[in-house]
Structure formats: structure tokens, C-alpha cells
Amino acid sequence: MSAGEQALTGMPGVPLSLRGPAPTRVVAGFGFWLFLLSDIIIFAALFATYAVLSHSTAGGPSAAELFDKKHVFLETMCLLASSVTCGFGSLAIQRTDARAMYFWMGVTFLLGACFLAMEGREFASMVAAGSGPSHSAFLSAFFTLVGTHGLHVTVGLVWLVVMLLQVATLGFQPMVSRRFFCYGLFWHALDIVWIGVFTIVYLGAK
Amino acid sequence: MDAKVEPQGEAPGVDVRRQDGARSYLIGLLYAVPLTLASFWAASTSLVYPPAVPVLLAVLAIAQMGVHLAFFLHISSAPDQANNFLALAFGLFISGLVVFGSLVIMSNLNHNMMPMDALMKMQR
Numbered sequence: 001m002s003a004g005e006q007a008l009t010g011m012p013g014v015p016l017s018l019r020g021p022a023p024t025r026v027v028a029g030f031g032f033w034l035f036l037l038s039d040i041i042i043f044a045a046l047f048a049t050y051a052v053l054s055h056s057t058a059g060g061p062s063a064a065e066l067f068d069k070k071h072v073f074l075e076t077m078c079l080l081a082s083s084v085t086c087g088f089g090s091l092a093i094q095r096t097d098a099r100a101m102y103f104w105m106g107v108t109f110l111l112g113a114c115f116l117a118m119e120g121r122e123f124a125s126m127v128a129a130g131s132g133p134s135h136s137a138f139l140s141a142f143f144t145l146v147g148t149h150g151l152h153v154t155v156g157l158v159w160l161v162v163m164l165l166q167v168a169t170l171g172f173q174p175m176v177s178r179r180f181f182c183y184g185l186f187w188h189a190l191d192i193v194w195i196g197v198f199t200i201v202y203l204g205a206k
Numbered sequence: 207m208d209a210k211v212e213p214q215g216e217a218p219g220v221d222v223r224r225q226d227g228a229r230s231y232l233i234g235l236l237y238a239v240p241l242t243l244a245s246f247w248a249a250s251t252s253l254v255y256p257p258a259v260p261v262l263l264a265v266l267a268i269a270q271m272g273v274h275l276a277f278f279l280h281i282s283s284a285p286d287q288a289n290n291f292l293a294l295a296f297g298l299f300i301s302g303l304v305v306f307g308s309l310v311i312m313s314n315l316n317h318n319m320m321p322m323d324a325l326m327k328m329q330r
Contacts, residue, residue: 011213022214029217032289037297044301050309073246080238083278087231090219093225185219189279192271199267203249205261 025178032182036189039152043193046148047200050141058136063205066131068122068202071204075118076194079153082111083191090184096172105164108187112157119150142201149197159183218290221280234277241270 011019022025054063089104123143126132133143163183166176221230245266248259275281275294283291320328 014213016214019213022212026212026217029219030289030293033218034293040297041300041304044304045308051305051309052312069246069250073242076242080235080242083274084231084235087234087278088228090229091231093286129323154219181217181219185279188219188274191278192274195267195270195274199245199263203245203263 025174025181028178029163029181029185032185036185040189040193043145043148043196044184046141046145047196050145053137053141056137059068061134062132063138063142063201064127065203067205069202071115071118071122074196075115078079078111078118078188079117079191079194082108084148085111085187086184086187087157093172093177093180098167098172101167102164106158109157109160112153112160112187116150116153116157117154119146123147123150146197149190149193152193156183156187156190211281215289217278217285218287221282221284229327230277230280234273237273239269239276241273253263 013166022030036145085104085107089101089108090097092100092104126139133140160183163176163180166179170176245263248254248262248266254262281287281290281294
């Protein structure tokens with residue numbers, strides 16, 4: 001590490017091992033980051049499964065026949081917008097501005113709920129048309145991959161409600177801000193996974 | 207978060223050198239929306255040479271993931287982000303191994319498998 005780089009990380013000239021423990025905020029953020037990366041590896045395994053099985057339709061409908069691009073575009077925009085409003089919410093938490101935080105996180109919740117409702121409707125109509133997960137290997141892989149992402153979004157929405165209740169009862173304590181910060185990382189990571197989903201599953205459909 | 211530089215490095219998502227937080231998200235949105243539109247356009251257009259469409263889609267998706275990482279998650283190669291960046295690189299490495307490894311192994315198995323009609327004859 002050069003002297004300039006050491007100056008950027010604070011305590012220039014002191015070796016990393018002698019700088020003492022990192023603050024809880026950094027340790028918690030880094031630990032949660034590691035969790036997110038392991039979560040992304042789970043999604044990588046599901047993407048690999050989907051890619052291998054995507055043509056095994058067993059005489060049933062193929063990906064190109066099933067998916068409606070307009071519908072997926074709306075879902076994508078919902079999730080992208082919710083990522084941005086979540087970012088604005090995190091900034092409001094840093095300013096400890098409760099009103100702005102409730103507004104932006106409320107919008108985030110609504111957009112996330114819209115996404116889930118659209119996905120739920122798509123799943124329900126597919127199952128009703130006889131293209132449920134038990135029909136073919138392709139559909140099993142599809143429902144597992146997209147369903148796991150949807151499950152993550154559901155968990156994210158429940159987590160968001162819990163965090164809003166914590167802010168309402170405990171206020172902006174460092175503990176609460178830290179958790180809210182991890183929630184922001186989670187929500188942004190889900191949006192990144194969705195880029196993979198809409199590209200490979202919906203747009204790559206043949 | 208305070209703008210103090212931590213001696214042990216920063217948490218992911220915190221950029222101590224960027225004070226105008228809202229602008230970062232807006233710039234991210236400004237990049238992400240056209241990339242998404244381009245992806246959906248590329249998937250439905252006949253203007254692009256068809257065999258090249260998957261490559262174009264992959265490039266657009268990777269670009270958009272990069273935009274999200276840089277402007278929403280604030281991951282950078284700055285010295286105080288070294289831990290986060292290395293963890294990300296390792297995660298991507300493992301993801302790549304899982305995805306490409308599976309595809310190579312499965313296509314190799316498919317390639318080596320006996321054709322279905324020959325298999326049927328043997329069972330008779």
C-alpha cells in the first residue's frame with residue numbers, strides 16, 4: 001500500500017493489524033455484504049439450473065410462448081424505481097429526517113408490493129392454464145428461480161415494515177440505523193438479481 | 207453516516223468522498239432506464255443480427271449490474287472499499303464457476319449421450 005492510499009484509509013503509516021477493531025457499523029455492513037454475496041451464489045446455482053433445463057419443455061409450452069414482455073417491463077420499472085426511492089429513504093435516515101424517511105420508504109413498499117402483485121398474478125394465470133411447476137423441467141426451474149426471487153422480495157417487504165415499526169418505537173438509534181442500512185443493501189442486491197432474471201428468463205426466451 | 211474516514215476501511219454502500227447522496231441515485235437511474243429500454247428493444251427488434259442478440263443482451267445486463275453496483279450500492283475500488291471489493295470479486299468468481307461449470311458439464315453430458323432412438327433399440 002502506498003503512502004497516498006494509507007492517507008485515504010485514515011491512520012497513515014499505521015499497519016492494518018495495529019489500527020484496532022473496526023466500528024460496529026462497518027463490521028455489520030461487511031458481514032451483511034458477505035451474506036448477500038452468498039445469496040447471489042444461491043441465485044447463480046438457480047440460474048445455472050434454469051439455463052440447463054430451459055429447453056426441456058416435455059411437450060408443454062416453451063418460454064417464448066408463455067411470457068409477456070410488457071408485463072415484465074412494468075415489473076422491472078417497479079423494482080428499479082423502488083431501488084431509487086429506497087436510496088432516498090436511506091439518505092433521509094442519515095439526516096434523521098423521519099418524515100422524508102416514512103414517505104420514501106412508504107413509496108418503496110408500495111412499488112415492491114406492486115411488483116409482487118404482478119408476479120403473483122402471472123404465476124396464478126400460468127398455474128390456471130395448466131403450466132404449473134409440475135408440468136415440465138423448464139417450468140420447475142422457472143418457478144424455482146423466479147419464485148425464490150419473489151420470496152426474497154416478500155421477505156424484504158416484511159423486513160421493511162419491521163424497520164418502520166422499529167423507527168416508530170425506538171427512533172433513529174445507531175442500532176436501528178444500522179439495520180435499516182443493511183435493509184437498503186438487501187433491496188439493491190435484489191434489484192441486481194432481477195436484472196439477471198429479466199435478461200435470461202424473459203428476454204432470452206426462445 | 208458521518209464523513210469520517212475509518213482506519214479499517216468502510217462498510218459497503220458508504221462512500222465517504224461523495225457528499226451529494228441523492229445525485230448518485232439519480233445518475234444511476236439515468237443510466238439504468240436507457241439500459242433497460244435497450245435490453246427490451248434488443249429482444250424484440252429485427253434490426254440486430256439475430257445470433258448476436260444474446261451477446262448484446264448479456265453486455266447490456268452486465269453494464270446495468272455495474273451501474274447498480276456503482277451508483278446504488280456505492281461499491282468502488284477505493285482503498286477504503288478494498289474488503290468489499292475483494293468479497294464481491296470472490297462472489298462473482300464462484301458464481302461464474304457455478305454457472306459456466308454447469309453449462310459446460312451438462313452440454314458435454316448431452317453430447318456424449320446415446321441418441322434416443324439407439325437407446326430405444328437397445329432396450330428392445
